[in-house]
Amino acid sequence: MTSPLVSLELFAIGPVIITRPVVTTWVIMAGLTLFCWQATRRLSLAHPGRVQAVLEIVVGLLMSQIEDVLRKDPRPFLPLLGTIFLLLLTCNLSGLIPGVEAPTSKLETTGALALVVFISVQGFGIRTQGLGHYLSSFAEPKFFMLPLNLLSEITRHFSLAIRLFGNVMSGEFIIAMILALAGLLVPIPLMALEILVGIVQAYIFTILATVFIGAAVGSVEKG
Amino acid sequence: MDVKMISILGAAFAVGIGSIGPGLGEGRAVAACMDAIARQPDAASTLSRTLFVGLAMIETMAIYCLVIALLLLFANPYAA
Numbered sequence: 001m002t003s004p005l006v007s008l009e010l011f012a013i014g015p016v017i018i019t020r021p022v023v024t025t026w027v028i029m030a031g032l033t034l035f036c037w038q039a040t041r042r043l044s045l046a047h048p049g050r051v052q053a054v055l056e057i058v059v060g061l062l063m064s065q066i067e068d069v070l071r072k073d074p075r076p077f078l079p080l081l082g083t084i085f086l087l088l089l090t091c092n093l094s095g096l097i098p099g100v101e102a103p104t105s106k107l108e109t110t111g112a113l114a115l116v117v118f119i120s121v122q123g124f125g126i127r128t129q130g131l132g133h134y135l136s137s138f139a140e141p142k143f144f145m146l147p148l149n150l151l152s153e154i155t156r157h158f159s160l161a162i163r164l165f166g167n168v169m170s171g172e173f174i175i176a177m178i179l180a181l182a183g184l185l186v187p188i189p190l191m192a193l194e195i196l197v198g199i200v201q202a203y204i205f206t207i208l209a210t211v212f213i214g215a216a217v218g219s220v221e222k223g
Numbered sequence: 224m225d226v227k228m229i230s231i232l233g234a235a236f237a238v239g240i241g242s243i244g245p246g247l248g249e250g251r252a253v254a255a256c257m258d259a260i261a262r263q264p265d266a267a268s269t270l271s272r273t274l275f276v277g278l279a280m281i282e283t284m285a286i287y288c289l290v291i292a293l294l295l296l297f298a299n300p301y302a303a
Contacts, residue, residue, distance in 0.1 A: 003297035068272070159283050166286030204279040207272070 004169050007106050021103035028090050028103070058086075069207060070214045077213060080120055084113065085206040092168055092198030096191055102198075105169040107161070114161035117209045121157075125216030134216070160208055167201045226302045234292035241288025248281045 007019040039051045048056070062082045066074035088104065095102030103109045125134040138149045171194045178187040214220030256274040260267045 004293060005297050065272075068269070159287075162290055163279060163283050163286055166289050167282075170286075170289055200275065201279075204275060207276055208279065211276070 004105070004173055005107065007108065019106075019108070020101060021106040021109050024094065024100060025091065025103045025109060028087065028094060032086060032090060065207070066210055069210045070217075070219050072214075072217070072219050077124070077210070080116075081206055081210055081213075084117070084209060085202055088113070088164070088202035088205055089199065092202055093195065095168065095172055095198070096194060102168050102172065104164055104201075105172050107165045110161040110165040113164075113205070114157045117160065117212065118157040121209075121212045121216045124213050128217040137218075156212065160205065164201055164205050167197055171197055226299070230295045230299050230302055234295040237288045237292045237295070241291075242285045245281050245285040248284075249278055252277055252281060 007021050009017050009019050010023060011018050036055075039055055042049070043052055059078075059082065062085060063074045063078055066077055066081055070077065091102055091104045091109070093102075094100050095105060122134075125137075129137065138153070139146045140149070171190070175187045175190050175194065178190060211220055252274065256270055259270050263270075
């Protein structure tokens with residue numbers, strides 16, 4: 001059995017080894033970008049097409065969810081969080097296509113995404129509160145809590161990566177195991193469950209990123 | 224019993240015992256949320272969002288056990 005912690009190496013550009021999840025992510029990124037570019041080329045207020053109506057529902061839903069959590073204008077946060085949600089949704093669901101392996105079932109992809117969230121949380125925090133005020137918020141409520149707050153800042157982003165990786169990878173692992181034990185067509189109910197898990201995990205990653213950003217900009221209680 | 228056998232046993236026990244706690248915890252959380260929704264159906268959307276985030280937090284403990292089991296099986300530094 002191949003280890004779920006190692007990814008298949010496809011080719012190398014100089015010293016950088018390009019693995020399979022990276023190529024899958026590139027394809028998904030290109031597909032999403034092309035689709036959105038095509039869909040937003042001819043937007044109209046008077047005669048919205050079908051694609052535009054669907055996109056408006058998606059964007060509106062994302063904005064209302066972010067606004068519910070942050071209790072703030074969601075516009076500055078929408079590009080990052082919306083992109084993360086759509087990318088994760090496509091990545092998680094891409095594992096259901098035969099021959100494609102979900103990029104989020106590898107620790108590198110989820111780690112990179114959690115790193116993006118970590119850096120942007122600090123960025124939003126410093127931008128809204130100012131550097132001194134943001135740094136002093138780590139010493140709340142008492143100064144001796146400083147190491148614990150710093151530790152929790154790192155571990156919660158670490159657990160963000162591990163959670164997504166563990167859920168998606170374990171789903172694929174179980175499907176592979178049942179396929180090996182029971183045969184063709186038996187793991188189909190589990191694949192249906194995998195659709196649900198993929199959507200829920202994309203949602204949870206985005207909502208947790210929103211909560212972390214909300215804690216950094218001071219509109220949500222730090223937790 | 225060599226290191227490999229002990230690692231396999233350890234992985235099985237890590238997942239087996241480690242999923243008891245999160246299972247009980249998730250059950251309690253869902254029961255409390257159902258209770259709250261039954262009392263106040265208007266707040267169902269807020270409650271279920273909070274429930275999902277909370278469940279994800281609880282579930283992380285079980286996922287940690289799974290990752291530790293996988294580390295024991297596939298990336299064990301002592302079994303090489």
